[in-house]
Amino acid sequence: MSHLDVSGKKLMLNEEGFLIDPNQWDRQVAEVLAKAAEGIDKLTPEHWAVIEFIRNYYLETNLAPMVRSICKTTGLPLRRIYELFPAGPAKGACKIAGLPKPDGCV
Amino acid sequence: MASDKDPKDPYLERIRQLKPGQLESALASFKRLLDHKTVANLQSCVNCGLCADSCHYFLVTGETEAIPAYKLKLVTSVFRKLLSLLGGLARGSEGDGALDSQMVEKWIDSLYGRCTLCGRCTLNCTMGINITRLIRIARTTLASIDLVPPGLQSTVTTAVEKGNNMGIPREEWLDTLQWLSEELQMEVGDHKAHLPVDKPGTKLLYTVNPREPKFFPLSLLATAKIFYAASESWTVSSDYYDVTNYGLYSGDDGAAGLLSSRLRESMVELGAKTLILGECGHGYNSNRWEAPEWLVAEDKFQVKSIIQIIFDYIRQGHIKLDPSRIQKRVTLHDPCNLVRLGGIIEEQRFILRNAVTDFVEMSPNREKNYCCGGGGGQLSMTRYAKRRLETGRIKADQIRKTGAKIVVTPCHNCIDQLSELNREYDLKVEIKTVSEVVADALVIEKKEK
Ligand code: SF4
Ligand code: SF4
Numbered sequence: 001m002s003h004l005d006v007s008g009k010k011l012m013l014n015e016e017g018f019l020i021d022p023n024q025w026d027r028q029v030a031e032v033l034a035k036a037a038e039g040i041d042k043l044t045p046e047h048w049a050v051i052e053f054i055r056n057y058y059l060e061t062n063l064a065p066m067v068r069s070i071c072k073t074t075g076l077p078l079r080r081i082y083e084l085f086p087a088g089p090a091k092g093a094c095k096i097a098g099l100p101k102p103d104g105c106v
Numbered sequence: 107m108a109s110d111k112d113p114k115d116p117y118l119e120r121i122r123q124l125k126p127g128q129l130e131s132a133l134a135s136f137k138r139l140l141d142h143k144t145v146a147n148l149q150s151c152v153n154c155g156l157c158a159d160s161c162h163y164f165l166v167t168g169e170t171e172a173i174p175a176y177k178l179k180l181v182t183s184v185f186r187k188l189l190s191l192l193g194g195l196a197r198g199s200e201g202d203g204a205l206d207s208q209m210v211e212k213w214i215d216s217l218y219g220r221c222t223l224c225g226r227c228t229l230n231c232t233m234g235i236n237i238t239r240l241i242r243i244a245r246t247t248l249a250s251i252d253l254v255p256p257g258l259q260s261t262v263t264t265a266v267e268k269g270n271n272m273g274i275p276r277e278e279w280l281d282t283l284q285w286l287s288e289e290l291q292m293e294v295g296d297h298k299a300h301l302p303v304d305k306p307g308t309k310l311l312y313t314v315n316p317r318e319p320k321f322f323p324l325s326l327l328a329t330a331k332i333f334y335a336a337s338e339s340w341t342v343s344s345d346y347y348d349v350t351n352y353g354l355y356s357g358d359d360g361a362a363g364l365l366s367s368r369l370r371e372s373m374v375e376l377g378a379k380t381l382i383l384g385e386c387g388h389g390y391n392s393n394r395w396e397a398p399e400w401l402v403a404e405d406k407f408q409v410k411s412i413i414q415i416i417f418d419y420i421r422q423g424h425i426k427l428d429p430s431r432i433q434k435r436v437t438l439h440d441p442c443n444l445v446r447l448g449g450i451i452e453e454q455r456f457i458l459r460n461a462v463t464d465f466v467e468m469s470p471n472r473e474k475n476y477c478c479g480g481g482g483g484q485l486s487m488t489r490y491a492k493r494r495l496e497t498g499r500i501k502a503d504q505i506r507k508t509g510a511k512i513v514v515t516p517c518h519n520c521i522d523q524l525s526e527l528n529r530e531y532d533l534k535v536e537i538k539t540v541s542e543v544v545a546d547a548l549v550i551e552k553k554e555k
Contacts, residue, residue, distance in 0.1 A: 015491040063273060067321050068282045078324070087529065089321040103261040104272040105317050105350065105386075105485055105519045 006032050016091070018101045025055070025098030033096045038087055047084055047096075049074040054097040064094045064102050117256055117489075121214065124207045128251045133205050135250035137188060139243045147240055148185045150233045151178055157237065160230035162476050162500045163220045163493070174227035174237050177216050181244050184209065210253065217244045218255050219490045222482030223355065224442040229473065238447075245357030254356040257486040261352045262361050269368070270348035272316040280344060282319045286327050293327075294334055294550050301330045304376060305341035310415070311378035312342050313349035313369060313393075315386045315518040325385070325518070328545035332416060335548050336424040340382075343372035349389035350519075354396060355483030363400030366393050373407055381409045385539045387441030387517035388481065391448045411444065413516050416544055417453035420460050427547040432462040436543070437510035439468065439501070439524060440475035441517035454516055454540055461547040462512075468504045476500045478515075480523025495530050498523060502531035516540045 001020070004011045006029055012020040017037055019025060030051055034040040040047070053073045057065040067089050071078055085092030090106040140148075155175065158164050163172035170176055183203030203209070225238045248254065254262070265271040270279075280303065287300035302308070312333075318326040333340050346368040353362025373381050383390045394409045419425040438458060444450050451472050458465045468475065479498035484490060501524070505513055513524055513535050524537045 015488050018488075064320075066274070066278050066282055066319065067323065068278070068285050068319075088525065090317075091526070101257070101488060102272060102320075103257070103264045103486065104320070105315055105522050106321065 004032055004036065014101070016095075016101060018095050019098045022058070022098050022100060029098065030096050033098070037095045038085060038092050043096075044084075046074075046076060046080070050076070050081065050084060050093050051097045054093055054099065058094075058097065058099050064090065064099055118211075121207055121211050121253065124210060124251075129205055129207070129210070132210075132247050132251045133184075133188065136184065136205070136243070136247040139246060140185070143236075144240065144243060145185075147235050148182050150235050151175060151182065152233060154232045157227040157231050160226045162222075162224075162226075162479060162497045166497045166499055167493075169220075171216050172220050174231075177221060177241055178235065178237050180209070180213055180216060181240050210248070213244055213248060214253065214255070217241050218248070218258070218483070218487065220493065222442070222477045222479065222484055224477035224481055225447045226442070226474075226477065229446060242354075242357055245355075246359060247357070249356050249358040254358065255483075255487045255489060257488050258352060258356050258483040261483075261486045262356050262358060265348060265350070265352060265365055266361055269346060270316040271350050271352060272320045274316055274320055276344060279319055279347070282323060283342070286323055286330060289327055290330050290334065293331060296334075296553060299334050301326075302341040304344050307377045308341045309339040309379050310341075310382045311369075311373055311376060311380070312340050312382045312384065312412070313347050313389070314342070314384045315350055315389065316348050317518055317522070318384075322518075322521075325539045325542055328539065328541040329384070329412060331545045331548060331550075332419070332425060332541060335426075335550055336419045337553075341376060341378065343376060346372045349384045349386045349393065351389060351392035352483060352486065354388050354392040355481075355486075359400055362392060362396070366397035367401055369393060370401070370403075370405065378407070380407060381405075382415060383409065383411050385412060385516040385518060385541060387443035387445075387448065387519060389443075390450070391443035395448065411448075411450055411453075411516070413444070413450055413453045413457070413540060416457055416540065420457060425544075426549040426551070427461050427544065428549050429461055429463050429547055431547050432512070432543065433464065434462075434511040435464045435466060435509055436462045436512045436514055437466050437468050437505065437508040438471070439478060439505075439513055439515040439520055440472060441515060441520045442475070442477050442481055444516060445475065446473040450516075454514075457540055457544060458514060461544050466508050466510060468508055476504060478520045478523045478527070480519055480526075485519060485522055494523070495526060498527045499531065502527045502533060505533055505535060506531075510535060512536045512538060512543070514538050514540055514543050 002013050034043050090102050157174040161174050184205050187203035221241050223238050227237045261271050264273045283301045290299045291297050351365045383393050390411050478501045479494050484494045
């Protein structure tokens with residue numbers, strides 16, 4: 001376990017850099033996680049479209065969305081999602097959106 | 107990023123507060139798992155130490171706790187103590203192998219936390235001891251008192267409760283299949299091309315790793331394209347299509363048997379001829395080789411890997427490949443569960459020699475290959491993630507030495523670990539499944555309408 005300090009707030013992260021308490025998430029936290037997980041300095045509107053959809057989907061269903069839904073909602077082609085988040089939808093996008101690590105081979 | 111000691115780790119708390127009744131029940135489970143082969147194995151180690159260098163954990167860390175013989179000893183000492191309690195005359199039976207909470211903690215740290223059940227030590231043991239199986243027996247013992255590490259346990263639980271290990275709802279699986287059908291139609295220029303669901307009486311029933319529909323559908327699209335080119339009679343099930351079986355890793359035989367039996371249910375329901383296991387090493391090993399031990403009924407059909415099917419397509423001329431399309435150097439990672447433990451060794455090499463121009467082997471390879479570090483449930487056990495990445499260095503070095511730009515592996519579990527190693531060790535390679543490479547080289551002939 002490790003932590004990150006974001007403007008006075010102490011964020012607890014698990015050994016893979018996922019936020020332990022998803023409620024600690026806000027946009028500023030996302031920027032910091034993006035830097036840590038993906039080395040992204042500045043999140044673009046395309047990044048945000050993906051992150052916000054994942055975040056809202058998670059708040060409603062307690063699940064990470066299928067990559068199919070991410071493409072459908074944001075209008076971004078699949079290959080673009082992989083370019084935006086080289087660590088992948090789980091270890092990149094979902095992590096930055098403050099979700100816990102999904103189960104399975106990811 | 108600062109590091110903290112977790113003040114209260116609920117899992118560790120559970121271990122430290124184990125009640126005597128739970129420990130007795132664990133010991134009783136352990137005893138039930140001891141058949142004559144296991145007992146012989148537990149008494150055969152001659153302390154030669156030759157297994158040490160076969161384990162990627164030991165090679166990287168040099169820690170005693172990583173030596174296979176040490177792991178074996180943890181199990182053996184409990185066995186000897188048990189035997190002395192039963193009045194047997196085991197060598198050194200006096201021992202300190204009480205199964206108390208300290209021993210449980212050691213078991214967990216070494217047998218879950220420092221082992222991928224890769225089988226490499228077994229291959230190298232002077233005495234032919236099946237160390238890997240004994241480690242799994244210890245995991246089964248721990249599973250019997252609900253002490254499987256959290257991420258691994260939740261992956262098993264999700265699979266048991268939701269029908270697949272990522273908890274994908276049925277409608278979303280169907281929606282993704284529909285989407286992939288549209289993509290396939292565009293790629294092959296045939297509006298009849300599609301991914302068939304619940305089609306009765308097909309030759310093949312195909313199974314996938316849930317991470318394909320969930321996050322990485324291009325591999326499934328690639329396989330569908332190969333089936334299309336070969337005019338195959340195939341289908342997937344709308345219910346039970348998950349090829350993975352984390353019960354193999356957690357040690358929970360009950361869950362493992364249930365998961366394997368569901369694929370059989372799909373087979374019977376749809377009346378398919380052959381069960382095809384998608385590119386998943388442990389899915390192959392568990393559903394092909396281990397399942398008969400877990401299941402009650404005997405299979406009345408064949409169980410094969412998709413790799414064997416693609417191999418046959420090429421050999422029998424059912425698909426045509428143009429290797430000149432892939433000029434970059436390609437190497438192959440052998441998934442432990444498919445190769446060393448599964449026996450599918452040459453097929454993937456034959457496929458690659460036909461699909462790419464410059465194929466080179468890693469060294470060592472085939473059944474002697476090193477584990478990528480992601481097996482044994484390690485991908486799901488976040489608490490050991492640092493060790494997983496650290497011990498993956500052996501694989502990273504192997505890859506770098508080949509000078510390859512593309513690493514192919516017929517296992518989604520390995521793919522995920524290799525992708526992390528790619529970033530961690532800055533390998534600058536692409537990582538692909540066998541289907542993806544074959545689909546790239548595929549020459550699609552116009553179908554007669
Ligand atoms: S099975 Fe593999 S990881 Fe486990 S002890 Fe043996 S060599 Fe090491
Ligand atoms: S190689 Fe086999 S016999 Fe030798 S120390 Fe290892 S487990 Fe024991």
